[in-house]
Amino acid sequence: MAIVELKHVDLLLHSSVENEVAAEIQRLGFCEPISLIREEDQSSHAAKMRFYEERLSDARFVLRFLEPYYQGKEDKIAWLLGERPKRRWEELVGSESQLALQDLSQRLRSIERRMAELRSELSNLQVQKTLLKRLSGFPYPLAIISGTDTLSAQVGTIAVEEIPSLLDLLKSSLDPQKCEWFIAPPQGKDKDTLVVILYLKELEPSIAEISDKCKLSSVELPRELKGKVEDEIRGIDEKEEGLLSEREGLELEIQNAAGRYIPAVRELHDYYTTLKDRHQALSEGRHSDHTSFLSFWVPLPCIDLFKQKLARWSNTIEMGIYDPLPDEEPPIILTNPRLVKPFEPLTALYGLPAYGGVDPTPHMSPYFCLFFGFCLGDGVYGVALALLSAYLLLRYDVKGGLKRFLTLFLLCGLSSVAIGALTGSWAGNAIDAFGILRPLKPLKDAVMVGDPTSDPLSFLAVALALGIVQILYGLSLAFVDAWRKGDRLGAVGDKGSWIVLIIGLLLWGGEAMGYLSGALGNIGKLLAIVGAITIVTTQGRTRKNPIVKTLVGLISLYNITSYLGDTLSYSRLLALGMASAVVGMIINTLSGLLSGIPLVGPILGVCLFIMGHIFSLAVNTLGAFVHSLRLQYVEFFSKFYSAGGRPFRPLRYDMRYISLVDEEIK
Amino acid sequence: MELGMVFTILGAALATGLAGIGSAIGVGIAGESGAGVLTEDPGKFGLVLLLQALPGTQGIYGLLTAFFAIMKVGLLGGAPASLTVWQGLGIMFACVPIAIGGYLSAIAQGKASASCIQMIAKRPGEIGKAIILPAMVETYAVLALLMSIILLNGIQI
Numbered sequence: 001m002a003i004v005e006l007k008h009v010d011l012l013l014h015s016s017v018e019n020e021v022a023a024e025i026q027r028l029g030f031c032e033p034i035s036l037i038r039e040e041d042q043s044s045h046a047a048k049m050r051f052y053e054e055r056l057s058d059a060r061f062v063l064r065f066l067e068p069y070y071q072g073k074e075d076k077i078a079w080l081l082g083e084r085p086k087r088r089w090e091e092l093v094g095s096e097s098q099l100a101l102q103d104l105s106q107r108l109r110s111i112e113r114r115m116a117e118l119r120s121e122l123s124n125l126q127v128q129k130t131l132l133k134r135l136s137g138f139p140y141p142l143a144i145i146s147g148t149d150t151l152s153a154q155v156g157t158i159a160v161e162e163i164p165s166l167l168d169l170l171k172s173s174l175d176p177q178k179c180e181w182f183i184a185p186p187q188g189k190d191k192d193t194l195v196v197i198l199y200l201k202e203l204e205p206s207i208a209e210i211s212d213k214c215k216l217s218s219v220e221l222p223r224e225l226k227g228k229v230e231d232e233i234r235g236i237d238e239k240e241e242g243l244l245s246e247r248e249g250l251e252l253e254i255q256n257a258a259g260r261y262i263p264a265v266r267e268l269h270d271y272y273t274t275l276k277d278r279h280q281a282l283s284e285g286r287h288s289d290h291t292s293f294l295s296f297w298v299p300l301p302c303i304d305l306f307k308q309k310l311a312r313w314s315n316t317i318e319m320g321i322y323d324p325l326p327d328e329e330p331p332i333i334l335t336n337p338r339l340v341k342p343f344e345p346l347t348a349l350y351g352l353p354a355y356g357g358v359d360p361t362p363h364m365s366p367y368f369c370l371f372f373g374f375c376l377g378d379g380v381y382g383v384a385l386a387l388l389s390a391y392l393l394l395r396y397d398v399k400g401g402l403k404r405f406l407t408l409f410l411l412c413g414l415s416s417v418a419i420g421a422l423t424g425s426w427a428g429n430a431i432d433a434f435g436i437l438r439p440l441k442p443l444k445d446a447v448m449v450g451d452p453t454s455d456p457l458s459f460l461a462v463a464l465a466l467g468i469v470q471i472l473y474g475l476s477l478a479f480v481d482a483w484r485k486g487d488r489l490g491a492v493g494d495k496g497s498w499i500v501l502i503i504g505l506l507l508w509g510g511e512a513m514g515y516l517s518g519a520l521g522n523i524g525k526l527l528a529i530v531g532a533i534t535i536v537t538t539q540g541r542t543r544k545n546p547i548v549k550t551l552v553g554l555i556s557l558y559n560i561t562s563y564l565g566d567t568l569s570y571s572r573l574l575a576l577g578m579a580s581a582v583v584g585m586i587i588n589t590l591s592g593l594l595s596g597i598p599l600v601g602p603i604l605g606v607c608l609f610i611m612g613h614i615f616s617l618a619v620n621t622l623g624a625f626v627h628s629l630r631l632q633y634v635e636f637f638s639k640f641y642s643a644g645g646r647p648f649r650p651l652r653y654d655m656r657y658i659s660l661v662d663e664e665i666k
Numbered sequence: 667m668e669l670g671m672v673f674t675i676l677g678a679a680l681a682t683g684l685a686g687i688g689s690a691i692g693v694g695i696a697g698e699s700g701a702g703v704l705t706e707d708p709g710k711f712g713l714v715l716l717l718q719a720l721p722g723t724q725g726i727y728g729l730l731t732a733f734f735a736i737m738k739v740g741l742l743g744g745a746p747a748s749l750t751v752w753q754g755l756g757i758m759f760a761c762v763p764i765a766i767g768g769y770l771s772a773i774a775q776g777k778a779s780a781s782c783i784q785m786i787a788k789r790p791g792e793i794g795k796a797i798i799l800p801a802m803v804e805t806y807a808v809l810a811l812l813m814s815i816i817l818l819n820g821i822q823i
Contacts, residue, residue, distance in 0.1 A: 453742060565804060568811060
């Protein structure tokens with residue numbers, strides 16, 4: 001239940017074996033490379049790493065492009081939960097030689113470009129077609145609109161209301177021998193329509209005047225439209241057909257490519273990732289013409305295995321193993337008993353401890369589990385959560401972080417069942433509310449201790465009591481930590497005194513409210529006074545001036561309010577617990593009412609019951625998780641824990657799409 | 667329904683409603699800030715979520731107070747007691763500290779959380795300090811809750 005001790009391992013090896021050694025270390029998967037590079041170092045490994053990075057980016061592009069078209073034959077849920085096809089390393093090497101990734105990637109990139117071009121061409125054609133359709137009925141070839149020696153044309157849109165006035169102006173002021181106009185009939189709800197006016201050039205000023213008066217806004221016709229409207233429309237239709245069939249052809253090609261290449265490219269992706277990582281690790285070391293110098297962090301329990309596996313190269317490697325130097329910051333690996341391990345991601349979320357610090361996970365895990373149970377507090381919800389997690393864990397080969405997450409939910413679900421049983425909450429008050437469940441009532445009452453909805457004050461007291469227990473526990477942890485580090489005065493003055501003071505005040509208060517005997521009350525008073533005096537005398541110990549010392553000490557007593565606040569924060573356990581009970585009760589009442597409807601009632605009632613409780617489960621689980629976690633982070637961790645470590649990142653086989661079968665790797 | 671009961675219900679409604687609004691606004695402000703940080707570094711989600719959840723406390727306190735109020739008069743159990751107008755008014759005023767205190771402190775805490783989220787964007791190691799700053803605001807919500815519960819407890823039905 002701690003942070004794993006790490007050893008610093010230096011390897012001096014002959015360049016000829018460095019690839020094999022690196023491969024073996026990568027296969028072992030528990031060594032983090034220590035970066036030794038200085039800026040002026042040049043390395044062939046950096047070049048190789050870039051080579052593999054380029055291949056990797058090709059692979060990523062191909063996967064990104066083809067994956068939407070890929071219909072895999074895998075089980076979707078299994079894939080989501082981490083199941084991957086199994087491969088051996090030789091098969092991956094074989095894949096590389098069989099597939100020309102660069103050519104494939106180039107072909108797909110040009111297809112991508114062409115598809116974009118097709119999209120924009122097709123949309124252009126659409127725009128032109130719409131424009132032309134509005135002009136249908138125009139009697140002349142469109143080339144005339146660009147004008148001739150004597151003729152000009154004005155094309156524009158005009159509001160439908162202005163059409164009569166335009167016609168008036170045109171008819172009255174212009175000689176009909178010298179001009180002709182075409183007004184497109186407005187369709188349906190159009191607010192404006194197209195107008196074309198053809199005129200001899202001499203009429204230019206009058207036309208301009210008329211356009212102004214009727215607010216004619218010019219429209220540019222595309223230059224390439226030359227023929228008559230119907231012909232042009234036909235031409236566009238043909239072009240569209242051509243482009244659409246080209247697009248279909250390309251899509252078919254992509255579809256085929258997806259089916260043929262995706263599995264192989266996935267393998268290549270992981271293959272190149274591995275090689276890139278390997279060369280990156282090698283490039284972190286220092287190299288001369290014939291030797292390489294590499295450094296790794298290796299966990300102490302793995303050192304023997306490390307030495308054993310590298311023994312084969314013992315005449316070309318020189319190994320130095322020693323403890324971390326004082327100024328080094330080793331990365332963090334947490335190790336904990338099986339029941340505590342699922343809670344490690346919660347610590348990692350907040351921040352890993354610094355090397356040599358205390359691992360809060362085993363201390364926090366029982367509290368988190370208990371608080372989660374309190375907040376969700378329902379037997380049926382807990383069973384549902386536990387069963388779902390157990391099913392996913394057993395049915396699918398789940399790994400790593402997701403496995404710990406599901407185990408966490410399994411444990412918390414069980415905790416919820418326990419608390420639900422103690423408070424008599426099974427899907428809210430379902431056993432009381434529904435007649436058919438009546439027979440279970442005696443069973444429920446047998447294990448029940450109390451009901452939060454009818455006796456909230458007692459449960460509030462329990463929640464606050466749990467809070468005080470956790471706060472005192474946190475202070476004790478800080479006390480022990482400081483004592484062990486040699487800061488005896490700090491341990492007693494900063495932490496121990498508060499523990500004494502709080503316990504003293506609690507005993508005193510208990511006696512004052514009549515719960516405890518006078519003797520305990522007197523002890524409490526004594527403890528409180530001792531605690532207060534210790535605080536006042538020690539909190540100012542860094543100051544020189546005795547008056548300032550005392551003042552600072554007195555002011556530190558004000559921190560009692562922060563402890564009060566922390567304790568009251570735990571009242572949320574009761575609030576959330578009651579909230580889930582009450583929501584359950586409401587759903588039961590509503591389903592009961594719904595079942596009263598003749599004929600369809602019972603079916604609707606059951607549907608509402610199931611869906612409502614699923615919703616309630618989801619919402620309350622989220623709330624329970626977030627608030628239990630927040631209590632750990634804010635009220636508990638702040639007493640004794642400071643994060644500052646970085647996670648352990650070993651050189652290993654980092655497979656995303658396949659699962660590597662462990663054999664001799666080259 | 668008597669006027670006394672009406673005032674009680676009003677008090678419970680204000681406690682839950684106003685404190686809930688305050689928390690919603692506060693958590694929302696913090697969430698806006700968090701979304702900005704996550705665009706740059708999605709890995710900080712845990713820390714951001716934690717800081718965003720901090721102003722949510724006042725809503726829960728308001729709910730708790732409302733529960734206390736309606737359980738005191740027997741509304742939840744289905745056997746409403748008979749209240750005078752003055753008792754009802756008393757209960758309503760007892761709910762005011764957490765209603766108004768929760769509303770305003772949640773918004774203030776939300777703004778503090780939002781700023782602390784920006785702080786851990788650059789300095790994720792200072793998460794301890796980033797939690798303490800908004801938690802200082804919460805002291806006053808806690809005091810408001812405490813007084814509401816004490817007052818509710820003191821009213822004789």
